[in-house]
Amino acid sequence: AKKSGRKAIVLGSPELNEQVENLIREENNLREAFAKGDLEMFYQPRVDLKTGKIVGAEALMRWRDPIRGLIAPKDFIPLAEEIGLIGKMTTWALDQVCLQQRNWQDRNIDIVPISVNLVAEQFLDGQIVTTLEKTLEKNSLAPQYLEVELTESAAMQSPQKTVELLKQIKALGILIAIDDFGTGYSSLAYLEKFPIDILKIDISFVQGVTVDQHAEVITSAIIAMAKELKFLIVAEGVEIDGQRQFLSKHACEEGQGYLFSKPLPATEFADLLINHITY
Ligand code: C2E
Ligand code: CA
Ligand code: CA
Ligand code: CA
Numbered sequence: 001a002k003k004s005g006r007k008a009i010v011l012g013s014p015e016l017n018e019q020v021e022n023l024i025r026e027e028n029n030l031r032e033a034f035a036k037g038d039l040e041m042f043y044q045p046r047v048d049l050k051t052g053k054i055v056g057a058e059a060l061m062r063w064r065d066p067i068r069g070l071i072a073p074k075d076f077i078p079l080a081e082e083i084g085l086i087g088k089m090t091t092w093a094l095d096q097v098c099l100q101q102r103n104w105q106d107r108n109i110d111i112v113p114i115s116v117n118l119v120a121e122q123f124l125d126g127q128i129v130t131t132l133e134k135t136l137e138k139n140s141l142a143p144q145y146l147e148v149e150l151t152e153s154a155a156m157q158s159p160q161k162t163v164e165l166l167k168q169i170k171a172l173g174i175l176i177a178i179d180d181f182g183t184g185y186s187s188l189a190y191l192e193k194f195p196i197d198i199l200k201i202d203i204s205f206v207q208g209v210t211v212d213q214h215a216e217v218i219t220s221a222i223i224a225m226a227k228e229l230k231f232l233i234v235a236e237g238v239e240i241d242g243q244r245q246f247l248s249k250h251a252c253e254e255g256q257g258y259l260f261s262k263p264l265p266a267t268e269f270a271d272l273l274i275n276h277i278t279y
Contacts, residue, residue, distance in 0.1 A: 027083050030076055033063055034089060040064050041096050042263035043114065045272060046234060046256045049248045052278040056113045058149070058256060059097045060263045061089070086119050091131055093117075098139035098146060100266055105141075109273050115147035115177055120154035123161060129168045136172070143173030149200065150176065152184025159190055170195045177234070182222060192229065199226045203237030206257070210242040220250045227251065 033039060039061060046056035063071035080086040097114050104111050122128040136143055148169060155162045155178065166176055177198035178191075182205055201222050208215020219235075226233045235247050238257030247255060260279045261272070 026079060029065075030063070030079055030083070031085065033065065034085065034092070038064050038066070039089065039092070040265070041093060041100070042265055043269035044256055044263035045261050045269070046112075046254050047260045047279050049244060049252060049255050054112055054272060054277065055254060056115065056147070057269065058115050058263075059093060059117075061093060062263075081119065081121070084121075087121050087125070087127075090116070090119060090122060091135075094131065094135045094146070095138070098135050098141045101141050101145050102139040104270060104273070105145075109270060110276075111145055111273065113145050113147050113175065115149045117149045117179065118154070120157045123150070123154065123165055124158055126161075126165065128165060129172070132169060132174060133172055136174075144175070147175045147177060147198070149179040151179045152181060155194060156184060156190070159193075163193055163195070166195050170197075180236075182218065188225075196231060198234060199231040200234045200236050200256075201252070203257075206235045206237045206243060206247070207239065209246045210240070216246065219246075223247075223250045223252050 040063075041059045042062050043057045043059055045054040046058065047053065048055045061073050061077070063076050065071055077086065080089055094116050097116055101111050101114060118128065122131075132146070132148075135141075136146060150162075150166075155166075169176060175197040176195065177200055178194070178196050179200050180202045181199050182202045199222070201219060205215050205219045205222065209219055210216075223233055232254065233252045234254040234256060235243070235252050236256050238244055238247065238255040238259045240259060243257075244255060244259060264272070
């Protein structure tokens with residue numbers, strides 16, 4: 001009966017029919033995966049470019065499917081946004097990261113701040129501040145060990161409201177990073193109004209360094225501007241030593257990328273901390 005019900009709402013070509021069915025199947029798969037705990041957080045270190053020490057990490061979501069294996073965020077985050085599941089998934093991610101930090105701290109591991117990616121939706125419904133506060137409290141975690149990342153485009157969907165919420169988040173003692181900087185439609189004026197602590201230069205600029213003069217000019221200009229505004233600067237997508245050299249030369253403080261490490265499962269990331277790995 002389920003199948004015929006589904007067919008009844010689908011008009012059009014057999015191809016379209018199949019696409020819609022696949023989408024419905026994938027939606028169900030994702031809801032089920034979330035419910036039964038098949039999502040997992042990976043951790044990618046953030047490195048101090050001077051000392052080579054791990055000074056933070058970004059939490060990145062993976063879907064570990066028993067049959068298909070690891071599924072990348074690009075293959076399920078957009079769907080999660082579409083079906084309105086992303087808010088719940090992010091709340092889960094925040095809890096997961098705090099729980100993990102608590103566990104590591106209990107084992108006397110020298111933990112570092114870990115950032116979680118937020119979405120625009122959460123800046124519109126206003127629940128985010130309470131969620132963050134509760135999660136920290138529940139896991140008895142000091143706020144400096146949790147950070148949040150927000151893309152420029154998400155921040156700009158409702159700038160006024162975002163400014164208010166970011167102020168409240170900051171008041172909790174949680175640092176705020178602007179993600180994918182340089183790719184959104186932000187006005188530079190708002191950068192000054194947002195209570196931001198960290199600016200992450202988008203991978204597209206960083207990857208152009210050493211091969212494209214324009215990318216170099218833009219990257220060094222972003223670093224110079226961020227310094228004036230007293231933001232901590234993180235370069236995303238550092239893959240080769242030449243890029244690291246360029247970034248160091250322009251006094252970019254931190255880098256994240258395959259040159260140091262890919263995003264890792266929790267236990268592998270913990271090993272880096274336990275062994276005080278430097279790059
Ligand atoms: P993002 O927030 O910009 O995350 C950085 C992405 O760059 C990650 O991809 C990371 O694996 C990748 N990356 C890091 N270093 C390098 C490098 O040296 N070279 C290259 N080519 N890539 C590098 P990932 O994990 O596939 O995530 C993609 C995007 O999916 C993220 O981009 C973010 O927008 C979204 N995402 C991931 N996890 C979450 C989550 O928990 N919540 C939300 N809302 N979005 C997430
Ligand atoms: Ca991010
Ligand atoms: Ca990014
Ligand atoms: Ca991105």
